[in-house]
Amino acid sequence: MFPRAPPYHIVVSRHQRHLLFLLLSPRRCPFSGASGSGPDPTDLWIAKLVSTVFHLSPSPAIAADRIAPIRHLLSPSVALAALRRHADPLSALAFFELSCSAFGITHSAAAFRFVICSLCQSGFHDDALKVFYQMANEGHGIEESFLEFLAVSCxxxxxLDLAVGLLGRASEFGCWYQSYTLNNLLSLLVGRNLVNDAVLFLRQHLHSQFLTPDTCSFNIVIKGLCRLGDIDAAFNFSDQMRSFGCSPDMVTHNTLIDGLCRAKQLDRAQELLQRIQLDGSSLPNVVTYTSVISGYCKMGKMEEALGVFSEMTGAGIRPSRVTYNVLIDGYGKVGDMLSAVSVYERMLASGCPPDVVTFTSLIDGYCRSGWLDDAMKLWNEMSQRELKPNAYTYAVAINSFCRMNRLNEARKLLKELKGRRDVMPHAFIYNPVIDGLCKCGRVDEANVVVLEMEERRCKPDKFTYTILIIGHxxxxxMAEAIALFQKMVSSGCTPDSITVNSLVSFLLKAGMPNEINKIMLTASERYIGLDKPCQEIPSSLGKSMGISVAM
Incomplete structure (x- = not known):
């Protein structure tokens, strides 16, 4: 509640005092009828006085009482001028609402726009939309440019929910809006993994006479559907394009081919590629071919991948760095390092400089083949080329050292990583070292690594905790293992059945039934499925390193 204050305790100038005397006198202000091409000087003075009274009043109700004697002088033009004197958008909104409710002012469209813009610029979009809908309900015409401004601001x-609701009602205001605004909305929806919302919005408004989608609109939704793996729905949208005057372009075809390759539907991808080649309306480019090559590489079909590569170069299309990286990564994952190195040499000969992804793929390939010393030679070559290892490069090398029980060398890389503030640490980098130390019985050293990890603000994941619990x-x-389990739960990291079953098995062997009951109670509260038998903890790197380092 505002503190009470004596009425009209306002500091004003000599000219304002004179104007106040005129305004509060029984006679009508002699300047009230002044006219001119610009703003009425009297209106400006009245607006200045009204806004000053409003600002210095402890509450809107008191402000209304103080302004009441001159309410007959308030007009839409005075109200607009007073609104423009409010630097705070919420204060402007409060005055806007007060002038409507207490003084019956019918605000002009300009006043509505001023309040809405002020609120949007300060991030009060919910309030801005309420004022906008009030503006529409009062019969003010909504300009298309203003509708688009408000939508883009949201x-x-x-x-996004406000923008969707606003654009969905555009027909009510008789407004068209440009495809740019629509595409901006669709891109953000897809980028935030709200693909179904983007699809639903476009489907609902495709046949609206107030919306004209373009090829880009369809491409955005097709990309989102491919990302979800719903390839058939993506093709359905592609088929609808022509009925709206849009033609699939190279982006459309590349997106569909990439979606098919990611879904491991390589036969359909090849068919579409051949259809594009025969059609001739949009010739395949390096992105098209690279998508197909990547699809074959991920399936380990290197002969087919090389065939598509040869077809691409035969068509006069120059491979990109990504194309070379995809092939190198593919050969490395199947253990064919001779072919991987051959592609690398061809890459250099073509004048295409390698990047950190190139070296990470080669290092990963050598590590998979057990040639760790050759991998570290490439590590040194990276330094000579002034390329710095990224998080995945460290993960590949550290995991390989740990698999070969070369823990001291793995720890050296962790120390090197500690000095790299430009690399964001991840749990999957540290887990192999922690796992290796625990398996060797060096649990205290494993605890030190966890502390180093947490110092870098890298939170342990469920693999980290499970490794440590089993190690202890x-x-x-057992006490330390139980404490780790409790820390795991309290940190918000939910243990899985492997964690719980492993700990329970050790507690059972240690003859600690009371602790078992506590662990099981915690597990039941977390809704952890315990019907699976206890099994050995998976590789500490596990799924994390299943990510292709080439794409």
Missing amino acids: IEAGK CMKGR
Whole structure:
């Protein structure tokens, strides 16, 4: 509640005092009828006085009482001038609402626009939309440019639900809006994994006479559907394009081919590629071919991948760095390092400089083949080329050192990583070292690595905790293992059945039934499925390193 204050305790100038005397006198202000091409000087003075009274009043109700004696002088033009004197948008909104409710002012369209723009610029989009809908309900014409401004402002602020609701009602205001606004909205929806919302919005408004989608609109939705793996729906949208005067372009075809390759439907991807070649309306480019090559590489079909590569170069299309990286990564994953190195040499000969992804793929390939020393030679070559390893390069090398029980060398890389503030650490980099130390019985050293990890603000994941819990149990440190389990739960990291079953098994062997009951109670509260038998913990790198380092 505002503190009470004596009425009209306002500091004003000599000219304002004179104007106040005129305004509060029984006679009508002699300047009220002044006219001119610009703003009426009297209106400006009245607006200045009204806004000053409003600002210095402890509450809107008191402000209304103080302004009441001159309410007959308030007009839409005075109200607009007073609104423009409010630097704070919420204060402007409060005055806007007060002038409507207390003084019956019918605001002009300019006043509505001023309040809406002020609110949007300060991030109060919910309030701005309420004022906008009031503006429409009062019969003010809505300009298409203003509708688009409001929609784009909501989109850029991340208020996608407000933008969807606003554009969905565009027909009510008789407004068209440009495809740019639509595409901006669709892109943000897809980018935030709200693909179904983007699809639903476009489907609902495709046949609206107030919306004209373009090829880009369809491409955005097709990309989102391909990302979800719903290839058939993506093709359905592609088929609808022509009925709206849009033609599939190279982006459309590349997106569909990439979606098919990611879904491992390589036969359909090849068919579409051949159809594009025969059609001739949009010739395939390096992105098209690289998508197909990548699809074959991910399936380990290197002969087919090389065939598509040869077809691409035969068509006069120059491979990109990504194309070479995809092939190198593919050969490395199937253990064919001779072919991987051959592609690398061809890459250099063509004048295409390698990047960190190139070296990470080669290092990964050598590590998979057990040639760790050759991998580290490439590590040094990276430095000579002034290329710095990224998080995945460190993960590949560290995991390989740990698999070969070369833990000290793995720890050296972790120390090197500690000095790299430009690399964001991940749990999957540290887990192999922690796992290796625990398996060797060096649990105290494993704890030190976890502390180093947390110092870098890298949170342990469920693999980290499970490795540590089993490591402590193997050393007979049951109290520490239980404490780690409790820390895991309290940190918001939900243990899975492997974690719980492993700990329960060790507690059972240690004859600690009471602790077992506590662990099981915690597990039941977390809705962890315990019907699976206890099994060995998976590789500490596990799924994390299943990511292709080439794409």
